[in-house]
Amino acid sequence: xxxxxxxxxxxxxxxxxxxxxxxASTVRDVLQALHDQGRNQAYTTVQTLLTRLEAKSFVRSDKxxxxxxxxxxxxxxxxxxxxxxxxxxxxxxGAAGPLVLQLVRMxxxxxxxxxxxxxxxxxxxxxxxxxxxxxx
Amino acid sequence: xxxxxxxxxxxxxxxxxxxxxxxASTVRDVLQALHDQGRNQAYTTVQTLLTRLEAKSFVRSDKxxxxxxxxxxxxxxxxxxxxxxxxxxxxxxGAAGPLVLQLVRMxxxxxxxxxxxxxxxxxxxxxxxxxxxxxx
DNA sequence: GACTTTCTACGACGGTCGTAGTAGATTGCG
DNA sequence: CGCAATCTACTACGACCGTCGTAGAAAGTC
Numbered sequence: 001x002x003x004x005x006x007x008x009x010x011x012x013x014x015x016x017x018x019x020x021x022x023x024a025s026t027v028r029d030v031l032q033a034l035h036d037q038g039r040n041q042a043y044t045t046v047q048t049l050l051t052r053l054e055a056k057s058f059v060r061s062d063k064x065x066x067x068x069x070x071x072x073x074x075x076x077x078x079x080x081x082x083x084x085x086x087x088x089x090x091x092x093x094g095a096a097g098p099l100v101l102q103l104v105r106m107x108x109x110x111x112x113x114x115x116x117x118x119x120x121x122x123x124x125x126x127x128x129x130x131x132x133x134x135x136x
Numbered sequence: 137x138x139x140x141x142x143x144x145x146x147x148x149x150x151x152x153x154x155x156x157x158x159x160a161s162t163v164r165d166v167l168q169a170l171h172d173q174g175r176n177q178a179y180t181t182v183q184t185l186l187t188r189l190e191a192k193s194f195v196r197s198d199k200x201x202x203x204x205x206x207x208x209x210x211x212x213x214x215x216x217x218x219x220x221x222x223x224x225x226x227x228x229x230g231a232a233g234p235l236v237l238q239l240v241r242m243x244x245x246x247x248x249x250x251x252x253x254x255x256x257x258x259x260x261x262x263x264x265x266x267x268x269x270x271x272x
Numbered sequence: 273g274a275c276t277t278t279c280t281a282c283g284a285c286g287g288t289c290g291t292a293g294t295a296g297a298t299t300g301c302g
Numbered sequence: 303c304g305c306a307a308t309c310t311a312c313t314a315c316g317a318c319c320g321t322c323g324t325a326g327a328a329a330g331t332c
Contacts, residue, residue, distance in 0.1 A: 009319050013226060027279080045321050047280075052319085066329070067279060080227045081242055084235075087223055090149060091216045097249035099220070100239050104256045106217060107232035117257050120240045124250055145289050163309080181291050183310075188289085202299065203309060 007083065008058065014039065015049045016058060016079065019072040026067045143219065144194070150175065151185045152194060152215065155208040162203045 008016065018033045019025055025033070031046045050070050053059045058079075061068045092098050109117070144152065154169045155161055161169070167182045186206050189195045194215075197204045228234050245253070 010226065011320055041320085042322055043279090044323070048321080049319095051281090077238075080238065083223065083227065084239065084242075087219065090146065091219060096239055096242075097245050097252075100236055100245075101249070101252060101256065102213075102216065103220065103232050103236050103239070104253070104260065106220075107236075109233050109236075109260060113233035113237070114257060114260050116237060117240065117253075118261075120237065121250060121253050121257060124240065124245060147290055177290085178292050179309090180293070184291075185289095187311090 007086070008053075008056075008079070011041075011045075012049050012053055012058075015046065015053060016072055017076075019059060019070060020076045024069045024071045026065075026069055028067070030070070143222070144189075144192075144215075147177075147181075148185050148189055148194075151182065151189060152208055153212075155195060155206060156212045160205045160207045162201075162205055164203070166206070 014034065014037075015030055018030045022029065022033060027043065027047045027050060030050065031041065031043055034041060034046065050059060050061070054061055054070070058073060059070045060073050061070045063069070088094055088096050088099055104117075150170065150173075151166055154166045158165065158169060163179065163183045163186060166186065167177065167179055170177060170182065186195060186197070186204075190197055190206070194209060195206045196209050197206045199205070224230055224232050224235055240253075
């Protein structure tokens, strides 16, 4: 049950994030970026991560240059949404409401964020009958 | 670095949830509950999970009865909060605001939840006077 | 062309996790 | 008491993941 096609590990996610932030990158580019972030991995480690990400179809590579260039195949939004969904399913049986409530209770927000939340909630209020679309 | 004391796996979490829901339970109790949920594990699998959870201090056991009785040592709230924090840290660099925004955008809410959100936001609003937050 | 650097392919290792089997201890029953 | 059921301890195995090393191919340098 549940395809559970094994999501991303932490290190893999870090690599993906680099690709999101700086776009198409070589192994060395990613390595450099990670180094700058304090992570200190070997070149081949990053290479492995990228290879695995490609096997999972999270990135694609192309070789027109000397070295392979990697690009993310999914947007950050898409991935975070999926992770979120998993977490919501696991912890709250799929109900996002309680999660948001808990988050709102537990975290500090800037006035700007509160503002935006206001607007969002209001909008939700009015279009409270939006249909459920499931784009695969 | 990073202690990264390896959090809970999916199966471990399921077990914990059973303990939260039905309180002190034996291996067999948990097994039964999981079976009722459709999961079909072996007795010893559940036993292993409980043992590992105990090793990680998520549960504690006591043996006054014939069989060990296990109890959760942390509240559901505590665990979900921690998982959430991890996810927020990983995906949003620790800023919960954007997460909430995304969640609110992506999920459907019942009118009740929207109501409660309204109230929460309002409350936040009034508390947000002495807010001197600097997001990272 | 020989040497150095860089990249790629592949294998590997240890730890976590989900899963479960086996053996031995404990308890209950007739 | 003797046996069956149940429980516990220990071991194991395969997949995933983070981490690299080594060997060989490709490219640049002098």
